[in-house]
Amino acid sequence: MVWACFTGERLGPLVVCDEGGIGADEYEDIFYDALFSLIDDLLEPPEDSDMIHVADKNTFVFMQDNAPCYKATCVLEFLAENRVSIMEWPPQSPDFNPIENLWTELKAHFHQRFAKLFNHPSKSLEARYRYGEVLQEVWYSQGMELVQRLIESMPRRCAAVLAANGGWTKY
Numbered sequence: 001m002v003w004a005c006f007t008g009e010r011l012g013p014l015v016v017c018d019e020g021g022i023g024a025d026e027y028e029d030i031f032y033d034a035l036f037s038l039i040d041d042l043l044e045p046p047e048d049s050d051m052i053h054v055a056d057k058n059t060f061v062f063m064q065d066n067a068p069c070y071k072a073t074c075v076l077e078f079l080a081e082n083r084v085s086i087m088e089w090p091p092q093s094p095d096f097n098p099i100e101n102l103w104t105e106l107k108a109h110f111h112q113r114f115a116k117l118f119n120h121p122s123k124s125l126e127a128r129y130r131y132g133e134v135l136q137e138v139w140y141s142q143g144m145e146l147v148q149r150l151i152e153s154m155p156r157r158c159a160a161v162l163a164a165n166g167g168w169t170k171y
Contacts, residue, residue, distance in 0.1 A: 002135060003030050005038065006099065006147050007060075012038040014139040016132040024072035031078070035062070063087045065097055090166035096157045098150035105146060109138045 001021055005012035013034040017026065039060060062084050064070045079086060113134050118127075153171070160169040 003034065004099065004102070004139060005035060006102065007038070007042065008148070008151050009042065010144065011140060011142065011147065014136055016135055019128075022069055024069050024075045027069050027072075027075055028078050031082070031084075035084075036082070061085050061087050063089075063097055063099075065089060066091060090161060096161055096169060096171040098153065098157070101150055102142065102146065105142060106135070106138055109142070110135055113138055 001017040002014055003017065003022075004014040015030050015034050017030075022030070062079070064086065066089055069075065076086075114131075117130075117134065121127075157169070157171045160171060
């Protein structure tokens with residue numbers, strides 16, 4: 001399992017999780033290791049800048065679907081305590097989170113690289129470590145063109161979900 005995020009400026013970190021799924025505790029660790037470090041980097045003013053950058057609660061909106069570990073009370077409290085604004089997500093909506101489109105691209109490119117690098121799948125610790133390295137390489141080689149198109153599609157995605165009363169959309 002992997003977790004990743006992106007902003008309008010860049011791809012965020014990609015976290016390769018240990019074998020199996022994650023629970024609320026592991027999800028909070030991902031926030032510390034990945035999301036918060038990305039936000040800190042984005043808010044850090046450039047060294048040669050005379051400008052002061054001011055951020056408020058509307059600067060970032062975190063988007064996640066309704067996976068059980070994401071909606072756990074302790075996770076929602078943790079995000080609230082850390083002042084992370086969360087996009088409201090319809091409970092029965094299709095998964096229209098734009099990162100799903102990046103996952104599709106990531107999987108396709110990973111499988112291409114996998115076919116070139118490996119003879120067959122392996123569950124060895126060494127092989128899993130190497131798969132993680134390849135996932136990182138593929139994630140950061142995606143570029144920002146698709147990300148920009150996905151961000152620009154958000155108003156249309158939201159309007160489509162609202163028009164469908166949270167039902168199926170083309171996204």
